[in-house]
Amino acid sequence: MSSTSNSPTHHTSTIGAIGAPSRRNTELALLVFAVVIPVFAYANVGLAVNDEVPAGLLSYGLGLGLLAAVGHLVVRKFAPYADPLLLPLATLLNGLGLVAIWRLDQSELLQSIQQAGTAAPRQLMYTAMGIALFLVVLIFLKDHRVLQRYTYISMVGALILLLLPLVPGLGQNIYGAKIWIKVGSFSIQPGEFAKIVLAIFFAGYLMVKRDALALASRRFMGLYLPRGRDLGPILVVWIVSILILVFETDLGTSLLFFGMFVIMLYVATERTSWIVFGLLMSAVGAVGVASFEPHIQQRVDAWLDPLREYKLSQQGVGGHSEQAMQALWAFGSGGTLGTGWGQGHSDLIRFAANSDFILATFGEELGLAGLMALLLLYALIVERGVRTALAARDPFGKLLAIGLSGAFALQVFIVAGGVMGLIPLTGMTMPFLAYGGSSVIANWALIGLLLRISDTARRPAPAPANPDAEMTQVVRP
Amino acid sequence: MSELTLTVMRLGFLAVLWLFVIVAVQVIRSDLFGTRVTQRGSQRGSRRDTGQGRQQAARQAPAPAGRPSGGGRGRGRNTPTKLVVTEGTLTGTTVALQGQTITLGRAHDSTIVLDDDYASSRHARIYPDQSGQWIVEDLGSTNGTYLDRSRLTTPTPIALGAPIRIGKTVIELRK
Numbered sequence: 135m136s137s138t139s140n141s142p143t144h145h146t147s148t149i150g151a152i153g154a155p156s157r158r159n160t161e162l163a164l165l166v167f168a169v170v171i172p173v174f175a176y177a178n179v180g181l182a183v184n185d186e187v188p189a190g191l192l193s194y195g196l197g198l199g200l201l202a203a204v205g206h207l208v209v210r211k212f213a214p215y216a217d218p219l220l221l222p223l224a225t226l227l228n229g230l231g232l233v234a235i236w237r238l239d240q241s242e243l244l245q246s247i248q249q250a251g252t253a254a255p256r257q258l259m260y261t262a263m264g265i266a267l268f269l270v271v272l273i274f275l276k277d278h279r280v281l282q283r284y285t286y287i288s289m290v291g292a293l294i295l296l297l298l299p300l301v302p303g304l305g306q307n308i309y310g311a312k313i314w315i316k317v318g319s320f321s322i323q324p325g326e327f328a329k330i331v332l333a334i335f336f337a338g339y340l341m342v343k344r345d346a347l348a349l350a351s352r353r354f355m356g357l358y359l360p361r362g363r364d365l366g367p368i369l370v371v372w373i374v375s376i377l378i379l380v381f382e383t384d385l386g387t388s389l390l391f392f393g394m395f396v397i398m399l400y401v402a403t404e405r406t407s408w409i410v411f412g413l414l415m416s417a418v419g420a421v422g423v424a425s426f427e428p429h430i431q432q433r434v435d436a437w438l439d440p441l442r443e444y445k446l447s448q449q450g451v452g453g454h455s456e457q458a459m460q461a462l463w464a465f466g467s468g469g470t471l472g473t474g475w476g477q478g479h480s481d482l483i484r485f486a487a488n489s490d491f492i493l494a495t496f497g498e499e500l501g502l503a504g505l506m507a508l509l510l511l512y513a514l515i516v517e518r519g520v521r522t523a524l525a526a527r528d529p530f531g532k533l534l535a536i537g538l539s540g541a542f543a544l545q546v547f548i549v550a551g552g553v554m555g556l557i558p559l560t561g562m563t564m565p566f567l568a569y570g571g572s573s574v575i576a577n578w579a580l581i582g583l584l585l586r587i588s589d590t591a592r593r594p595a596p597a598p599a600n601p602d603a604e605m606t607q608v609v610r611p
Numbered sequence: 612m613s614e615l616t617l618t619v620m621r622l623g624f625l626a627v628l629w630l631f632v633i634v635a636v637q638v639i640r641s642d643l644f645g646t647r648v649t650q651r652g653s654q655r656g657s658r659r660d661t662g663q664g665r666q667q668a669a670r671q672a673p674a675p676a677g678r679p680s681g682g683g684r685g686r687g688r689n690t691p692t693k694l695v696v697t698e699g700t701l702t703g704t705t706v707a708l709q710g711q712t713i714t715l716g717r718a719h720d721s722t723i724v725l726d727d728d729y730a731s732s733r734h735a736r737i738y739p740d741q742s743g744q745w746i747v748e749d750l751g752s753t754n755g756t757y758l759d760r761s762r763l764t765t766p767t768p769i770a771l772g773a774p775i776r777i778g779k780t781v782i783e784l785r786k
Contacts, residue, residue: 474621507628607728
């Protein structure tokens with residue numbers, strides 16, 4: 135305490151509230167750092183694979199730097215008080231993902247089974263589109279509370295997005311999961327966008343209904359049981375996520391939506407009973423569907439005994455995949471410090487090596503040390519999202535921020551847990567790292583929304599010109 | 612490319628990646644919201660609001676061991692040593708009671724600057740009388756100062772733990 139005073143009649147210090155200052159220069163410094171690291175990695179891959187600094191180093195670095203610079207300038211102009219960490223963290227993850235995809239493009243094995251080495255330029259294009267959407271969100275969404283008006287439109291929109299892959303002629307079945315739609319030459323995963331739209335609906339809905347959900351309940355065996363009519367929405371979401379699971383055989387997406395809803399329900403009502411219900415219902419749903427859906431059943435078998443799955447696949451038995459075991463071997467051969475960029479053999483995973491299994495490449499070439507750093511980067515994004523929710527003053531912003539960061543965290547857990555063999559493997563993409571347009575674009579929009587909410591939350595109240603002269607409000611009884 | 616160079620690059624990359632994580636965590640550390648303590652007193656006008664100024668809201672004031680001018684009634688068990696803000700924007704702030712007068716209000720030179728539309732510029736003061744008993748006095752504020760439930764009209768002694776309400780802020784004296 136610095137208010138120690140020698141003379142008892144004089145006070146020496148004043149204590150007042152402060153708001154957080156704008157942290158744009160910190161963001162700029164971190165952003166430069168976040169662009170330099172992937173450029174270093176890129177040079178490292180070139181030196182290790184081709185024994186020379188790659189020719190595209192300058193254009194690649196400039197491309198990533200330009201995108202980051204444009205993002206930073208727009209944040210400076212349109213969201214000056216936004217969180218300083220979210221943009222650099224997302225840029226770093228996206229840049230490292232680009233390097234890993236480019237590194238897998240160099241693999242002759244992968245070049246022989248798909249169109250030669252074109253993934254990285256496409257991913258750079260998707261990144262540009264993602265940052266463009268990020269800018270659109272920041273420039274045109276002046277206040278996130280506007281989204282509150284579109285609560286029920288968001289619900290309809292999300293359901294349409296989720297059902298699109300089931301429309302005949304539009305949906306595509308790729309490797310057993312029907313989660314893509316084909317528009318022209320582009321494949322789009324509507325589920326990634328549905329995640330954000332659904333978070334908007336949940337936030338708007340729970341903001342209105344949270345008191346009914348929290349207070350109108352009976353106590354039973356230490357748990358608060360909600361009334362039947364309040365159970366309606368949770369049942370609807372549960373059924374929808376089960377339907378996704380059955381018809382699109384997409385375990386990850388249905389887990390993500392249901393988990394996000396339970397998280398938001400818990401935050402809105404502060405009732406632990408919702409978490410118990412949510413876990414019970416998702417367990418019932420997952421076990422029920424897994425018992426009669428062969429695709430899910432096979433995923434569970436591969437999770438329980440990946441080595442058997444690998445042997446069956448080597449013997450040419452159809453419907454089995456060797457990838458789960460190969461990913462584990464990749465992690466194992468990486469060890470603590472990894473083999474170094476460009477010196478692993480994760481390309482043996484063949485297809486999906488640069489999308490669903492990209493984490494195996496990082497695990498092998500950067501080792502446990504690098505993988506932990508990556509997971510910490512994700513954890514920091516989630517922490518900043520939760521911090522934004524804590525700082526937000528309006529309940530809608532709070533719920534939206536917690537929903538978006540919760541969904542982000544769940545997605546990281548589902549993908550990383552699947553690749554590492556902690557939970558059954560599901561076909562989802564690691565946000566920002568993995569190859570895939572929809573994922574990158576949707577996650578940049580998610581970061582944009584979080585920045586918008588945090589700008590509103592951290593903006594200091596306008597200071598009066600002279601507080602002493604300001605009128606004191608009178609309390610009227 | 613030689614093995615040595617590649618090993619150095621491999622370890623260097625991991626170091627740089629972790630450095631980024633550490634720098635990011637440092638940024639979070641410096642980003643905590645809090646209260647601002649502005650130094651005044653003899654060097655009036657010299658404002659030091661960084662460094663030790665931006666501190667965390669929940670700071671614990673070191674309790675003074677004893678007061679030099681004790682008065683006749685010795686320091687009994689019920690003498691408060693600190694003032695704690697329990698409600699309002701400054702919740703968690705503590706001020707050590709060392710015989711000085713504490714002024715509360717929206718005016719910038721108050722000991723505790725209240726960021727509260729319902730507080731007056733010079734709202735109330737808290738001071739010790741000759742016997743060392745702490746007194747709260749309303750300074751003619753618009754909305755009044757409340758000790759427990761009753762509005763103050765005269766300087767009143769403060770009991771330990773009794774809530775003093777000013778606008779949206781509640782403070783109390785603790786041991």
